[in-house]
Amino acid sequence: MSGSIVDFRSDNTGAAAPEILAALAAANHGTAAGYGDDPLTERLQERMGELFEHKVHVFPVATGTAANALALAGVTPSWGSIYCSREAHIETSECNAAGFMSGGAKLHLVAGEHGRIDPAALEEALENAGKGLAHRSQPAALNIVQATDRGAVYRLDEVRELGAIARLHGLHVHMDGARFANAVTHLRCAPAELTWKAGVDILSFGATKNGGLTADAIVVFKEELVEPLRYQIRRAGHVLSKMRFASAQLLAAIEGGLWLELAGRANEAAARLATGIEALPGLRLAAPVEANMLFVEAAPEVLDGLEAEGILFFRRRRDLARFVCRWDVAGEEVEALLAALRRQTGRRAA
Amino acid sequence: MSGSIVDFRSDNTGAAAPEILAALAAANHGTAAGYGDDPLTERLQERMGELFEHKVHVFPVATGTAANALALAGVTPSWGSIYCSREAHIETSECNAAGFMSGGAKLHLVAGEHGRIDPAALEEALENAGKGLAHRSQPAALNIVQATDRGAVYRLDEVRELGAIARLHGLHVHMDGARFANAVTHLRCAPAELTWKAGVDILSFGATKNGGLTADAIVVFKEELVEPLRYQIRRAGHVLSKMRFASAQLLAAIEGGLWLELAGRANEAAARLATGIEALPGLRLAAPVEANMLFVEAAPEVLDGLEAEGILFFRRRRDLARFVCRWDVAGEEVEALLAALRRQTGRRAA
Amino acid sequence: MSGSIVDFRSDNTGAAAPEILAALAAANHGTAAGYGDDPLTERLQERMGELFEHKVHVFPVATGTAANALALAGVTPSWGSIYCSREAHIETSECNAAGFMSGGAKLHLVAGEHGRIDPAALEEALENAGKGLAHRSQPAALNIVQATDRGAVYRLDEVRELGAIARLHGLHVHMDGARFANAVTHLRCAPAELTWKAGVDILSFGATKNGGLTADAIVVFKEELVEPLRYQIRRAGHVLSKMRFASAQLLAAIEGGLWLELAGRANEAAARLATGIEALPGLRLAAPVEANMLFVEAAPEVLDGLEAEGILFFRRRRDLARFVCRWDVAGEEVEALLAALRRQTGRRAA
Amino acid sequence: MSGSIVDFRSDNTGAAAPEILAALAAANHGTAAGYGDDPLTERLQERMGELFEHKVHVFPVATGTAANALALAGVTPSWGSIYCSREAHIETSECNAAGFMSGGAKLHLVAGEHGRIDPAALEEALENAGKGLAHRSQPAALNIVQATDRGAVYRLDEVRELGAIARLHGLHVHMDGARFANAVTHLRCAPAELTWKAGVDILSFGATKNGGLTADAIVVFKEELVEPLRYQIRRAGHVLSKMRFASAQLLAAIEGGLWLELAGRANEAAARLATGIEALPGLRLAAPVEANMLFVEAAPEVLDGLEAEGILFFRRRRDLARFVCRWDVAGEEVEALLAALRRQTGRRAA
Structure with missing residues (x-):
């Protein structure tokens, strides 16, 4: 392979899958209402609902950071704290987008192995969080990265356990699924099992790293989270005016199991x-x-x-x-x- | 034209130009470093520099709202005020993204006809702004929409006059060029004449409405504005990981005058x-x-x-x-x- | 009066009332728990409840701007808009504290005479507000300044009318009562009539301008607004550690009708x-x-x-x-x- | 001491010193311009300048949290990170006021003993901070608590060493001096030695815990930091309208060495x-x-x-x-x- 590139830097250095590129061309005819009022975006809502076996609301956004930070802003008050692993992407690699988008929420790092959150460490952290004390940011959200930033995958029962702890303490659960596809593939489980059935309220669904061009998505499993997010996403400049071209990428990814x-x-x-x-x-x-x-x-x-x-x-x-x-x-x-x-x-x- | 669509809703209901779609396919080979460290983004910097006859820094972003709000956040302190027309897109249609991204800056509406800012009204507003009074948001930026949200185009001398007033009062000048191409076409002038030579410090360069898919850009004419913007854009989730696919759209638009x-x-x-x-x-x-x-x-x-x-x-x-x-x-x-x-x-x- | 000061600059140039100063000395014995867990602050809650004939929660804060901006932050999402008069203190004189504290809410100016809001203008503004459109900041709060910044006083029926419009459109109502005492004195009405009975949810109760030293207060009439405010006020640095000295000022003001x-x-x-x-x-x-x-x-x-x-x-x-x-x-x-x-x-x- | 209170909860449970209370009465005559344009506040600037042997700008504020968070907001961009000890008050007890006031800055915890920051740990943290990488919050400020939240006091050479590291890496230095008086007393050093001569740019000067009622102060040693702070403090509602009553407390504290x-x-x-x-x-x-x-x-x-x-x-x-x-x-x-x-x-x- 002399002279050829050998590139293991990141999954974002890769190309777009031909099927996804073709979907852009297929979407490129006629006119379509802007900002998501188009048939492809509508179909995306339905297909994602089928995929997750649950009514969902899907917000296509341009990047994984946008998906993470906006999803978290949707479940955290500005005086909240977000519990995440020490290796979590939101902690190490997003220039504190979560703190910014939420208006000042704080990340609280929880110990664990291989990018996972240790349930016992989470419980201890929550018990010492000073709930109700105005001097302290208030526990609001749990961030689970699946697959983790160390290449590990939480088992289903592990996600369920974290979800149960979160529910017990009144936290919303966000799953950073930049590599959700890799996790589902590894676990050979239904997407529903890994998300809302395990306590996940909102998901960053990664597509860019997995053969897309410029599209990720926020998938909301809880109806009451949708309306506020509509405005937060809009004022963050993450509502694509020609949204059909993002929805087309996401549809091409999920339709047919690509x-x-x-x-x-x-x-x-x-x-x-x-x-x-x-x-x-x-x-x-x-x-x-x-x-x-x-x-x-x-x-x-x-x-x-x-x-x-x-x-x-x-x-x-x-x-x-x-x-x-x-x-x-x-x-x-x-x-x-x-x-x-x-x-x-x-x-x-x- | 019986049965056919007759659609005058917006320029964002349109298709992508075939040349721009083709550029995506052309960009889709091999690997490329993420987040803008790729050859296409590098070439974009150069071509835009040539187009504007000036060293520029170009930040491709996903939407016009992102371009506007982030450009303004780059030239306004959080206690600043932004002067704009009553019909300006940032005032009427972006869910106060500028206020959000800047950490609390305020829009100050200035009278004028057809979406233009009247120079005399601007001067009066600035003279009554309470500069130096801590009780008041401090004048920081001027937002010029070119072409305006009423379909008018500022003449070169009009932009220069506003630019001169802004400079006199210490304001940075942002041009919302969602329809910059339409304005340049109308004026048959060099892009340089309409921007930095007329006092514009930073430009939202629209491409989505003009045949692109999901790409606009911030074009910075002042070197010292670049570094802070790098972080602001990153934490707003507007640095595309596979940026080559945004840069390809922008390059296809400007190379050859498309x-x-x-x-x-x-x-x-x-x-x-x-x-x-x-x-x-x-x-x-x-x-x-x-x-x-x-x-x-x-x-x-x-x-x-x-x-x-x-x-x-x-x-x-x-x-x-x-x-x-x-x-x-x-x-x-x-x-x-x-x-x-x-x-x-x-x-x-x- | 040769040589003497003749000072009509503001009510904040005045002295403290001797009774209020004396209350500080009276409060200055023994120890008291910090941050409001002291007997004087507890008594303040009760006395204010009696004064307003309603269960209230009182947050003593250091300034009227803090009271206004935090009260508004307590009733406005970060993508909300606040309807106020063109002469409102929050618009003209607080360096956009409301926009800052709320994380980006926008002020929407409503016409009216003498610092008042015209009910018809308010209704028209709300009908054109684009409720539900993600492109627009969403109507969230009404700010009524009583007495107004032009020295006028809303009649009871005027406040009730504005309150009814607000309720109809789902807005919370904040009363900026920096000069609430002057309004109540003018109207010779019960404080309850002018506030919660007329639709006011939260009040900035001014004391500094009216014989206090450094104490104003947020008075909350709606129980569900209290808990979030505890954290917002704390992280804004407006929970006084020796709160007894603020509560003493407020108690001296209201006890005995001073x-x-x-x-x-x-x-x-x-x-x-x-x-x-x-x-x-x-x-x-x-x-x-x-x-x-x-x-x-x-x-x-x-x-x-x-x-x-x-x-x-x-x-x-x-x-x-x-x-x-x-x-x-x-x-x-x-x-x-x-x-x-x-x-x-x-x-x-x- | 049967029946008497034995209270070691906090220094904020204590009374005001009689001299400071007397100063309030002494200040309570005639009229005085609001918002700090009064003679007592002017004298405060001078006396503090003498005390610190340096031109300073003093902003009296109502609380220590306000002093800390606003001082830090004055030296940190919204995408910055603030280095502090694990026990620092800004981390444990201020509901992330620093993150809020700065528009999203992040606290980075540094190891050390007894509430101190270990210089080697600070250097290591800064070397791994990813300076210039847009994915990371950028190192902006060092927070030194003196005396520490564990009751220890940094020696002069220790402050100087941290100050030198900060300067080397381009950080501003903020000293949280809620117990600055206790530290100076312990060290028997000149305030100048412990602050600007050791690299401190801005100081939270505590008075409330040390015999005051409701007054702390931000002391700025670097001229260029003053102007932006004027607006940030104003829009945070921390400019007292009757400022003479805060300045009187601070003057009574420092004049005569009380x-x-x-x-x-x-x-x-x-x-x-x-x-x-x-x-x-x-x-x-x-x-x-x-x-x-x-x-x-x-x-x-x-x-x-x-x-x-x-x-x-x-x-x-x-x-x-x-x-x-x-x-x-x-x-x-x-x-x-x-x-x-x-x-x-x-x-x-x-």
């Missing part, structure tokens, strides 16, 4: 990589590989060597690499990465 | 409509037709009649209609609207 | 001034004198002459003076102002 | 308590006693016993008590607490 097929490819590539890496001395998987990401501990020299070979990836520390498998990662890229890892670990062992 | 060609079609259709309407008794153009919109006063029964015929358009009052020409409005639609107007005014005269 | 006695003095001085001014040629009262303020139109030279004589007052225009009577304005000050006005108008007539 | 005398009394009482406690078996001081607070570890039964005896104090955990000495704590209260501790620990040992 979203799970694409996520399946990414997950499989990650699993193949994991198997290869486990066989190599000097490498350690720092988190379970359950979705499409791998965190690999290695000697700094090994990672330096990969970089020198031109392999594209990000380092979290000098001795910790993250490899993300895109839906369109080529088999050759997986082979090329494994070969390079073999070379670099072999050199070091020699 | 944006002016599309706007030209819309403007011409509006001019043809205007000519036809002026010839009809009982109709009055409520504003000059200089871009792609017409505001027409008519007896309520005439407008009722149009609606009954299935013509799509919006009424601002019972006796005031707005007709917007899309870039892709068909000649048949123009003819159909004129024919319907003839029928309805004729019936009334009879 | 607040009405003080306001009565100010109103009477204003009435005497009004009588004197009406007798002078060349002067015109620009608004009814129903509380403790006068707006007087006069030739600019007359007002220049007053200033040259050292009379302290503010000009709203070159030919419009505002004179405010403090609770402690001396009879000599009233006489001195009238004498000066006689001199200046006489000189001009000569 | 503030240090009062803090000295509180510190001495704490030192006496500490000596007594160290002599008792079964008790452990959890933090150095350098100001007016003690954190004491004891068996839960011991603390239960104190409560049963009617001693007033707060527990942070079942086995951790906080005792705060007011400026007006009586010698008998100190003795009574020590006697009770002797009884309770003795009972347990028996």
Whole structure:
């Protein structure tokens, strides 16, 4: 694969799926009312309702950060606090969009392994939160990232347990599903099981990372959350005027199961990589590989060597690499990465 | 044109230009770094710099509201006030996104005709603004909508005059160019003349209404405004992860002059409509037709009649209609609207 | 009164009433729990409840702006709009505190005479507000200033009419009672009649301008508004840690009717001034004198002459003076102002 | 001391110093311009300038939370992050006022002992902060609490070291001086040494806890920070209209050194308590006693016993008590607490 790109930087470096691109072309005829009053957006509401086996309201938005921050703003008063894992995307990577969109809500970090929230730690945090004390931001929302930012996937019973704790303490539950497709694929469960049946009130449904171009969505399972969100999303500039072109992407993803097929490819590539890496001395998987990401501990020299070979990836520390498998990662890229890892670990062992 | 759609509701009901759709397909190969670190976004910076004959920084965003509100947040402190016309889009149609994004800035409405700001009214407002008085929001920004929300176009000297007043009073100047292409087409001037050379610091560059799918842009002419905007845009969820697909739309629009060609079609259709309407008794153009919109006063029964015929358009009052020409409005639609107007005014005269 | 101060600038230039100062000394013994958990604050809740013949929750705060902005934040979502008069203090004099505290709500100005809101104008505004349209800030609150910023006082039936319109359209009603005492004194009505019985949900109860030092209060008539306000007030830094010293001021004001006695003095001085001014040629009262303020139109030279004589007052225009009577304005000050006005108008007539 | 109150709950449960109360009476004559344009506020600026040996701008505000949150809003962009200790008042006790006032800034917690910030931990945090990465809130301010919320006092060289790190990384430095007087008293240093000479840009100067009624202050050492703060403070409702009554309190505190005398009394009482406690078996001081607070570890039964005896104090955990000495704590209260501790620990040992 000489000269070719080997790119494990992120799933957002990938291309759009041909089916999704084709859907844009198919949507591009005639006129359509703006701001979501079009037939494609209407169909999206219905299809998503079928997919989730529940009446839902879907707000297509342009980015995952918008989906997360606006969903959280919809379930948190401005003096609220949002409980999330230390590795949660809203904490590490969104420039405090959640704090901004909500008018000042605070993130409260909860311990846990591999990007998960530990139920006992959550309970302890909530018991010490000072509910009713005006000196303290008030517990308002739980943010669950599924799959996690460490590439792990909560089991169904784990989500249910967190959901039950949240309900007990009066928190709304938001699921950051930037990689929801990868999680559903891994669990082979119904989307309903993983969301409203497990206590999730509102979901960020990721499509961009999974073969879309510029479309994610907020999926609301609780009717009473919808109306305020309409205004919050509008004043955040996240109501697309030609919304049909976002809805078309989302429809193409879910109709016919494309979203799970694409996520399946990414997950499989990650699993193949994991198997290869486990066989190599000097490498350690720092988190379970359950979705499409791998965190690999290695000697700094090994990672330096990969970089020198031109392999594209990000380092979290000098001795910790993250490899993300895109839906369109080529088999050759997986082979090329494994070969390079073999070379670099072999050199070091020699 | 029996049975066909005749749609003058808005320019956002239109399709995407085939060239712009094709650019998406062309951009869809290989991998590209996320969040704007990709070659297409880089090329966009350069091409826009050439177009405006000035070093610029371009932030592609998903909507015109995002462009407006974030551009204004970039030039207004949270205790600032923004001077705009009574008909300005930021005042009438964006759910106070500017107030939200800026952390509390206030809109100050200034009189003027046809969506324009009257320079004398602006000066008077600024002189009575209580500059330096802590009891008052402090004058911070001027918002000029070009073309205006009434379909008029500021002449170059008019923009320069407003720019000079703004500079004198220490205001930054933001141009809401949702229909910038229509204005440039009408004026047959260089984009530079209409912007930084006339005192504009930051521009909302509209593309969605002019043949794009989901892409507008903030164009910054003042270097020192760029860095803070990077974070404000990020935390507002308006940095697209696969930005290449927004940059591709914007590039396709400006490379080769497509944006002016599309706007030209819309403007011409509006001019043809205007000519036809002026010839009809009982109709009055409520504003000059200089871009792609017409505001027409008519007896309520005439407008009722149009609606009954299935013509799509919006009424601002019972006796005031707005007709917007899309870039892709068909000649048949123009003819159909004129024919319907003839029928309805004729019936009334009879 | 040679050499003495003649000061009609504002009621906030006045001293504290001796009774209120004495109450501070009386409160200054032993220890008391902080943040309002003290016996004086508890007594304040009870006494205010008796005064208003209704269960109320009282939040002592340091300023009238805090009372207004926080009360409004308590009844307005961040995407709401607040209907107020063009002369309302929240519009002209509080640096958009209401917009800030509410997280972005917008003020919508309604026409009316003498600082009042015209009911017909309010209804028209609400009917055109675009309720349910996401493009528009949503009608949320009505702000009634009683007495108005032009020195007029709404009659009871006028407040009731506005209250009824508000209720019909789903607005909460906030009364800015910075000069509530002056209004009650003028109307000789029960505080209950002027507030919750007339549709008022939440009141800014002014004390600072009426003989206090640094204490105003938010009085909440609707139970469900209380809990969110506790947190909003706390995070705005408006929960005084030694709250007993604010509560003591408010108690001293209302126990024994001192607040009405003080306001009565100010109103009477204003009435005497009004009588004197009406007798002078060349002067015109620009608004009814129903509380403790006068707006007087006069030739600019007359007002220049007053200033040259050292009379302290503010000009709203070159030919419009505002004179405010403090609770402690001396009879000599009233006489001195009238004498000066006689001199200046006489000189001009000569 | 049978029947008497023994109160170690907080320094805000204490009375006002007679000298400060007397200053209110002394200020209560004649008229004075509102909002700080009065002679007492002017004198306050001068005296504070002399006290700090530097031109300063002083903003009297009603509470310590207001001082902290507004000072931080004055040095942090809305996308900034504020570095503080895990025990900092702004993190634990102010309902995220700093996040609210700043428009969305984020608190970043830094490890350290006894409420201090560890310089090495601060440096590490700043190096990993992702400066320039739009995904991250940008390092903007350092919050140093002096004395700390654990009753410790930073040495001068420790403040200087933190100040130097902050300067190196482009952070502004805010000192939360709710107990600044206690710290200065402990260190016996010039206020200038502890503030601007050590790198502090802006100070919350506490007076309420130290014998005041309702007055704290923001002291600004950097001229360019003043102007924006004028508007931020105004729109937060923290500009007192009768400001002379706040300035009088602050002047009475600093003129003649009363503030240090009062803090000295509180510190001495704490030192006496500490000596007594160290002599008792079964008790452990959890933090150095350098100001007016003690954190004491004891068996839960011991603390239960104190409560049963009617001693007033707060527990942070079942086995951790906080005792705060007011400026007006009586010698008998100190003795009574020590006697009770002797009884309770003795009972347990028996």
